[in-house]
Amino acid sequence: MIKLTMPDGSIREVASGITAYEVAKSISHGLAKKVLSAEINGEVWDLTRPITNDSSFKLLTWDDDGGASTFWHSSAHLLAEALENLYPGVKFGIGPSIDNGFYYDVDLGDYQLSPEDLPKIEKEMLSLASQKNTYERKEVSKKEALAYFEEKGDEYKVELLEDLQDGDITFYSQGNFTDLCKGPHIPDTGKIKAIKLLNIAGAYWRGDESRKQLTRIYGVSFPKKEALNEHLERLEEAKKRDHRKLGAELGLFMFSERVGAGLPIWLPKGEALRRRLEDFLREEQERRGYQAVRTPHIGKKDLYETSGHYAKYGEDSFQPIQTPKTDEEFLLKPMNCPHHCEIYAHLPHSYRDLPIRYAEFGTVYRYEQSGELHGLTRVRSFTQDDAHVFCTASQLKGEFLEVLDLTLYVFRALGFEDFTAQISLRDSENPDKYIGSESNWVAAESAIIEASKEAGIQTITEYGEAAFYGPKLDFMVKDALGRSWQLGTIQVDYNLPERFDLTYIGEDNAKHRPIMIHRAPFGSFERFIGVLTEHCAGKFPLWLTPTQIILLPISNVFNDYAKVVQSALAKEGIRVEIDERHEKIGRKIRDAEVNKIPYMAVLGEREMKENAVAIRQQGKGNIGTFSIEEWTKSMKKFAAISQD
RNA sequence: GCCAGUGUAGCUCAGUUGGCCAGAGCGACUGAUUUGUAAUCAGUUGGUCGGGGGUUCGAAUCCCUCCACUGGCUCCA
Numbered sequence A: 001m002i003k004l005t006m007p008d009g010s011i012r013e014v015a016s017g018i019t020a021y022e023v024a025k026s027i028s029h030g031l032a033k034k035v036l037s038a039e040i041n042g043e044v045w046d047l048t049r050p051i052t053n054d055s056s057f058k059l060l061t062w063d064d065d066g067g068a069s070t071f072w073h074s075s076a077h078l079l080a081e082a083l084e085n086l087y088p089g090v091k092f093g094i095g096p097s098i099d100n101g102f103y104y105d106v107d108l109g110d111y112q113l114s115p116e117d118l119p120k121i122e123k124e125m126l127s128l129a130s131q132k133n134t135y136e137r138k139e140v141s142k143k144e145a146l147a148y149f150e151e152k153g154d155e156y157k158v159e160l161l162e163d164l165q166d167g168d169i170t171f172y173s174q175g176n177f178t179d180l181c182k183g184p185h186i187p188d189t190g191k192i193k194a195i196k197l198l199n200i201a202g203a204y205w206r207g208d209e210s211r212k213q214l215t216r217i218y219g220v221s222f223p224k225k226e227a228l229n230e231h232l233e234r235l236e237e238a239k240k241r242d243h244r245k246l247g248a249e250l251g252l253f254m255f256s257e258r259v260g261a262g263l264p265i266w267l268p269k270g271e272a273l274r275r276r277l278e279d280f281l282r283e284e285q286e287r288r289g290y291q292a293v294r295t296p297h298i299g300k301k302d303l304y305e306t307s308g309h310y311a312k313y314g315e316d317s318f319q320p321i322q323t324p325k326t327d328e329e330f331l332l333k334p335m336n337c338p339h340h341c342e343i344y345a346h347l348p349h350s351y352r353d354l355p356i357r358y359a360e361f362g363t364v365y366r367y368e369q370s371g372e373l374h375g376l377t378r379v380r381s382f383t384q385d386d387a388h389v390f391c392t393a394s395q396l397k398g399e400f401l402e403v404l405d406l407t408l409y410v411f412r413a414l415g416f417e418d419f420t421a422q423i424s425l426r427d428s429e430n431p432d433k434y435i436g437s438e439s440n441w442v443a444a445e446s447a448i449i450e451a452s453k454e455a456g457i458q459t460i461t462e463y464g465e466a467a468f469y470g471p472k473l474d475f476m477v478k479d480a481l482g483r484s485w486q487l488g489t490i491q492v493d494y495n496l497p498e499r500f501d502l503t504y505i506g507e508d509n510a511k512h513r514p515i516m517i518h519r520a521p522f523g524s525f526e527r528f529i530g531v532l533t534e535h536c537a538g539k540f541p542l543w544l545t546p547t548q549i550i551l552l553p554i555s556n557v558f559n560d561y562a563k564v565v566q567s568a569l570a571k572e573g574i575r576v577e578i579d580e581r582h583e584k585i586g587r588k589i590r591d592a593e594v595n596k597i598p599y600m601a602v603l604g605e606r607e608m609k610e611n612a613v614a615i616r617q618q619g620k621g622n623i624g625t626f627s628i629e630e631w632t633k634s635m636k637k638f639a640a641i642s643q644d
Numbered sequence B: 001g002c003c004a005g006u007g008u009a010g011c012u013c014a015g016u017u018g019g020c021c022a023g024a025g026c027g028a029c030u031g032a033u034u035u036g037u038a039a040u041c042a043g044u045u046g047g048u049c050g051g052g053g054g055u056u057c058g059a060a061u062c063c064c065u066c067c068a069c070u071g072g073c074u075c076c077a
Helices: A020-027 A027-034 A066-087 A113-130 A142-152 A154-164 A225-240 A243-249 A268-287 A303-308 A309-314 A338-348 A392-412 A438-455 A496-501 A524-536 A556-571 A585-594 A603-608 A628-638
Strands: A001-007 A011-014 A037-040 A044-047 A057-062 A101-107 A135-142 A169-174 A177-180 A196-204 A213-222 A297-298 A329-332 A357-363 A383-389 A420-425 A457-462 A474-479 A484-493 A514-521 A549-553 A577-578 A599-603 A614-615 A620-627
Touching: A001 A066, A001 A297, A011 A066, A020 A027, A020 A037, A020 A057, A037 A066, A037 A329, A037 A585, A044 A066, A044 A309, A057 A113, A057 A135, A066 A113, A066 A169, A066 A177, A066 A196, A066 A213, A113 A213, A135 A142, A135 A620, A142 A438, A154 A177, A196 A225, A225 A243, A243 A524, A268 A357, A268 A383, A268 A392, A268 A524, A297 A303, A303 A338, A303 A357, A338 A357, A338 A383, A338 A496, A383 A392, A383 A549, A392 A438, A392 A484, A392 A599, A392 A628, A420 A438, A438 A474, A474 A514, A484 A524, A496 A514, A549 A556, A549 A585, A556 A577, A556 A599, A556 A603, A556 A628, A577 A603, A585 A599, A599 A603, A603 A614, A603 A620, A614 A628, A620 A628
Parallel strands: A001 A057, A420 A457, A549 A577, A549 A599
Antiparallel strands: A001 A011, A037 A044, A037 A057, A101 A213, A135 A169, A169 A177, A196 A213, A297 A329, A357 A383, A383 A514, A420 A474, A474 A484, A484 A514, A599 A614, A614 A620
C-alpha cells in the first residue's frame, strides 16, 4: 500500500501500482471522464502510469494549466500522425504545447504546404481522434530509440536523441504513430473534439538561423466544439483592438511607402495624444531632478566607435552618411547615450555634483530587419524617453530604486497593472558576447537584483538577455494578440563611462569613474502608444485623449449656441470639437461613439434656453443635463491626471 | 534577412479555365430634409487593378523582379 496526499491535505491509502485514472474513477465517474492528466509530486504524469511511491496527488482537468497543456501536447502528436498519413516520409522536429495551443515543426521535403492544405489535415486529425486511440508510454534504451529513428530516416529526432541520457528516454504511440517524447499525454485521442489549424510559418531548426528552415504548423484544439468557437471569437475581438487598425481608424498615425517602411508619421490626433504623454513625463522628471538636454540626430562615426556600438551593430545599421569631405562619416544616431556622455565629459565634475541626470526625448534610428517591422511596436525611427543618470557606486542602488519608482508611477498612472519585470543577466556560456570586466558585471547584476527585491516587484530572471554592455531590468507587457513587448527599461552600465573616460573628483581629491544608468520608463513613445492603444481598446484616459468632448447640435440652428459652449470649455483647457454637419442627431451620436470620444453634449432648444448641456458618455449613454458652468468644472476635474 | 501568404476606389471587399467600357457597400461631393440620443433620401464623383519587365492578338487574371503589408522564425544597442 502507498499513501497519496490529496490537494485538500487528506490522505488516501491505495495499492501500489495504481494509476491516477483508477483513483479518479474511485472518486466519481464524472471526474474520470473529465480528467486529462495528474500531478504526482509536482510532476505532470499520464493517467495510466502506475504510481508506486507515497506521493502528493492532484488530478488535472481542462481548467488546470497542466491539463490544457497536456491536451495540446497530445494534439500536436495527433497532428503529426495526420501528417504522416497524408504526407508519407514527412520528418518531424519538435511539437510542443504553447500558451494558446500547439505547433509541430515538420520537414515535408519538396512539398510546399499551403494554407489550403490545413482543412484537409484538420479533417484527418478529427477522423483519427474519433478512433479514440490510446496514448501508450514506453521506456526505451537510447540504442533502440536511435535504431528506430535512423531506420525511419528522421534525422531531426536522431539529433534530439543524441543529446539525451540513456535510461531517460520514452516513446509515446497512438494509432500507428510513434514519437520520441517525455510526455505526459491524455488517455486517448477521443477527448479531442474540436481542432483548428491556424497558420503556417517557417521556423529554423533549433532556432538557429544557419540551419534548415522547417515548416511550423500552429493549431489549437478543445474538448468541446463550443470552446473552439469561443476561442475564435476572442481572436476576432483581439484583432479589433489591434493598434494598427485602431490607429488608422482614430487618425493617430500613418505609414507611407514613399517615406519608408517602419517610419511612423504622426497625424494631428496622434501627436496631440503623444504630446500629452511627453508633458506628463517631462513634468514628473523635472520634479525628480532631471535636467533636460537636446542633442543632434547624427553624430560622427568616431562617436559610435568610441561607444562600441559601431563594432557591434554597424553592419546591420543605416550606413554612414558621407559628406563632400573625404574620410568624414556620420551616423544617424541609434542611441542617445554617447551624446550624453559627451555632455558629461564637457566639464569636470565633483562628487558633490552627483548624481547628474540628463533627460532627452531623443529620436533614434535603427535598421530593423524588414521582416521585423510591426505597426508602432517595431519601427526604424522612434523616440525614446531617454535619460542617463551618472552617479557614484554608493549612490547606485538608491538611484536605481528612484528610477524604479518613477517607472512604476508612470505605469500606474496609465493603468498598466499587468506587466512582467524581467531581470536580464549574462549568458555565462557565451562571455564573448559581452564587453566589460567581470567584477563590474557582478556588481551591476547584484545591484539590479537587490533593488528589485527592495522595491517589492515580482520579477522573472532571464539569462543571456542582458545588453552587451550590462544587465537590465525590462518591463514587459503583452499586446492584444498575446505577443510580449518590452516597454520601460533600466540598465546599469559600467562600460560607457570607461570608454568615454568619464570621471569625477572624489572626496579624496582623486579621479573616480562614475556609473551610468540608462533608463526609459515608456521605452519609446511609439511602442508605448501602440501598446496603450490596445490596452484601452482605443478608449484613452480622458487626460490623454485627443478630443475630450464633442458638441452635437440637434440642427444647424443650434450651431451658434454650440460655439458658446465650445468657448466656455476651451477656456478651461478642455479639448472640444463641434459636429456642425447637417445630419440627424442619431447620426452624430453614432459617429462620435464609433470614434470613441469620451463625452458628447447634445445641444437643442431645451439646452439653449437653460444655458445647459445634455451629456452622454461614450459606451454608457445619457448621464444627465448640466449647466455649462457645472459641466465645465466637472470635465476639468475628470481630466486631471490624478484621476484614475 | 529567411519561410509562407496578401496587395483591386479614401475604407471594407466582389471580380482568374486570360476576352465587351473593372463592380458593390460605406465614405467624399451636390441637392433635398432643420432633425432629441448608435447610420435620412436622391444624384454625382471616385481605380496607373502595389511598381517595373515579360508571355499573348488580348493580362487585374499567367511568368520574372522589386516594393509594401500580414503570420511566424532569426534579430532587437
